[in-house]
Amino acid sequence: MNNILLIDDDADDQLIFKEAISEVTDKVGCIFANNGFEALSWLIRLDPAPSIVFLDLNMPIMNGFECLEQIRKNDQWRKIPVIIFSTSNNPEDKRKSEKLGASFFLTKTSDFQLLKIKLSEILQSHFPGIELFGQITRIK
Amino acid sequence: MIKESADQLIQRITELENRLAESEQLIDAIRAGEVDAFAISANNRSEVYTLQSGDYAYRVLIEEFGEGAVNVTEDGIIVYTNSCFCELIGLPYEKVIGSFISDLIHPDSKAAFDRCFREALTGKCKGEIDLEIDARIIPVYISLTSLQPNLATVGIVISDLSETKKNEAVILQYQKALEIKNLELLQSNSELASFAYLASHDLQEPLRKIGIFCGRILEKDADKFSQVTTDYFNRIMGASNRMQNLIIALLNYSRISTSEILLTESSLSRIAEEVKSDLNELIQEAKATIEISPLPKLKVIPLQFSQLFSNLIMNSLKYRKAGTNPVIKISAGLVQAAAIPEEGPSRDGQYWRIEIRDNGIGFDQQYADRIFELFQRLHGKSEYEGTGIGLAICKKIVQNHNGFISATGQPGAGAVFNIYLPKTENE
Numbered sequence: 001m002n003n004i005l006l007i008d009d010d011a012d013d014q015l016i017f018k019e020a021i022s023e024v025t026d027k028v029g030c031i032f033a034n035n036g037f038e039a040l041s042w043l044i045r046l047d048p049a050p051s052i053v054f055l056d057l058n059m060p061i062m063n064g065f066e067c068l069e070q071i072r073k074n075d076q077w078r079k080i081p082v083i084i085f086s087t088s089n090n091p092e093d094k095r096k097s098e099k100l101g102a103s104f105f106l107t108k109t110s111d112f113q114l115l116k117i118k119l120s121e122i123l124q125s126h127f128p129g130i131e132l133f134g135q136i137t138r139i140k
Numbered sequence: 141m142i143k144e145s146a147d148q149l150i151q152r153i154t155e156l157e158n159r160l161a162e163s164e165q166l167i168d169a170i171r172a173g174e175v176d177a178f179a180i181s182a183n184n185r186s187e188v189y190t191l192q193s194g195d196y197a198y199r200v201l202i203e204e205f206g207e208g209a210v211n212v213t214e215d216g217i218i219v220y221t222n223s224c225f226c227e228l229i230g231l232p233y234e235k236v237i238g239s240f241i242s243d244l245i246h247p248d249s250k251a252a253f254d255r256c257f258r259e260a261l262t263g264k265c266k267g268e269i270d271l272e273i274d275a276r277i278i279p280v281y282i283s284l285t286s287l288q289p290n291l292a293t294v295g296i297v298i299s300d301l302s303e304t305k306k307n308e309a310v311i312l313q314y315q316k317a318l319e320i321k322n323l324e325l326l327q328s329n330s331e332l333a334s335f336a337y338l339a340s341h342d343l344q345e346p347l348r349k350i351g352i353f354c355g356r357i358l359e360k361d362a363d364k365f366s367q368v369t370t371d372y373f374n375r376i377m378g379a380s381n382r383m384q385n386l387i388i389a390l391l392n393y394s395r396i397s398t399s400e401i402l403l404t405e406s407s408l409s410r411i412a413e414e415v416k417s418d419l420n421e422l423i424q425e426a427k428a429t430i431e432i433s434p435l436p437k438l439k440v441i442p443l444q445f446s447q448l449f450s451n452l453i454m455n456s457l458k459y460r461k462a463g464t465n466p467v468i469k470i471s472a473g474l475v476q477a478a479a480i481p482e483e484g485p486s487r488d489g490q491y492w493r494i495e496i497r498d499n500g501i502g503f504d505q506q507y508a509d510r511i512f513e514l515f516q517r518l519h520g521k522s523e524y525e526g527t528g529i530g531l532a533i534c535k536k537i538v539q540n541h542n543g544f545i546s547a548t549g550q551p552g553a554g555a556v557f558n559i560y561l562p563k564t565e566n567e
Contacts, residue, residue, distance in 0.1 A: 010345075012349050012353075016352055019356075087341070087344055087345060087348065088341070089388065089391075090395065091443065108348060109348070109352075110347070110348040110349075110350075110351030110352045110355070110380070110381070110384065111351075111352070111355065112352050112355050112356055112359070113355075
């Protein structure tokens with residue numbers, strides 16, 4: 001089972017994310033952390049480490065940038081792809097997270113279908129040959 | 141007879157010698173300034189002008205020229221004053237004459253005055269000092285000139301600076317008040333901008349949730365709802381979408397106002413071409429032609445300029461004329477500030493003018509300023525979608541570049557947007 005870690009303080013977003021993943025595939029397990037600090041304590045305990053980290057930026061205690069910095073500093077976690085999952089569409093946030101080593105920027109959307117499409121694309125590119133529930137198309 | 145004549149001659153010679161000596165004494169006295177007269181040496185003889193007539197003009201001048209004037213001996217005793225000076229210090233003529241000038245000078249100015257006075261004994265000196273008479277302080281400008289060799293005195297012209305100083309103080313007060321106001325304005329501006337940014341960012345969140353959960357309900361349980369309920373849900377989603385678009389646009393606008401201004405020399409032609417290719421899909425869809433004439437290389441904020449072109453092109457595409465293929469022409473040129481037909485502060489030097497001209501529906505010229513204002517729309521929402529922020533962003537971007545933007549149009553005859561940017565030396 002492939003594990004992915006979502007670091008987000010927003011309970012609604014955690015629910016939306018979980019539902020989206022569960023409607024895309026049952027071959028991926030989701031772990032949730034409420035802030036960067038909690039995520040780091042998860043990372044230390046998890047073996048194997050999660051295959052992908054989805055990271056919100058605006059969080060209490062330890063925000064996304066600080067957390068990304070810590071992940072990139074650690075030899076064991078350095079190679080984990082980190083995808084920024086944020087409402088921000090600020091180019092400066094994008095640039096900063098790229099500089100800190102984020103692999104992709106996924107903007108939070110109000111379109112559930114679009115989220116599912118984006119997540120299937122991401123999962124397919126990270127887990128080649130992964131079984132999905134089907135081709136997801138956007139309903140207008 | 142001869143003897144008598146000789147005695148008489150001797151007597152007359154003695155008489156003449158005495159008169160000569162007297163004359164010489166008189167001339168010396170005139171020269172020393174002890175007698176009011178001029179003695180001028182010319183052609184080996186002295187010519188004496190009594191001042192009864194000659195000095196009249198000068199005395200009147202000195203009295204009437206509106207500044208204080210005194211004549212001071214090397215020891216600092218005032219031997220002459222005009223009435224203007226007496227009025228200035230509020231003392232009668234008799235009290236001023238014969239007094240020490242140093243008694244009229246404020247203790248803090250004494251050192252400066254002494255230095256100036258010593259300098260003036262052999263030349264000239266000017267400066268500002270304070271007088272003090274009966275605890276009344278009078279700021280003055282003094283101009284000292286040695287009257288040697290004709291007189292062993294120093295002439296001083298004294299100008300009252302009280303009014304000037306008072307005005308200066310008032311101006312200074314206004315200046316300080318203005319500086320404080322400016323600072324407050326800057327502060328509240330930046331507070332407002334960061335408030336707008338934070339507010340719009342946080343406002344977006346609940347809306348996004350409304351949209352996404354409404355969508356989920358429709359997705360999962362649409363079959364359980366009546367047609368009316370489904371319609372209501374769709375309306376809720378539509379409204380929250382519109383509000384989200386508004387907030388995103390507002391966020392963009394506030395970001396343009398707060399972001400740092402980093403100018404980079406950029407080819408506007410390249411930026412415009414890039415925007416054109418980014419908007420390719422929209423352009424194809426509208427069957428539009430975009431002609432970009434050579435544009436200059438200018439120091440701009442590239443991302444902002446790209447947004448500026450993008451917003452203006454999208455504006456022209458949006459307000460295209462039905463049944464006519466849109467043609468948008470972008471060109472540039474240099475103009476003299478004086479030739480810019482734009483009301484506002486007077487400008488000088490040269491300006492770059494970047495023109496975006498379309499053949500769309502145009503607009504009534506009376507709305508030329510309104511279209512650049514935040515949330516101002518000339519058309520109903522049902523006619524044209526939009527937030528009313530696009531052109532406000534354009535205006536803000538041009539202002540960030542110390543320039544200004546104007547629009548001219550006619551209903552049905554297209555619109556012309558002109559961007560004016562001050563030309564710098566190296567451009």
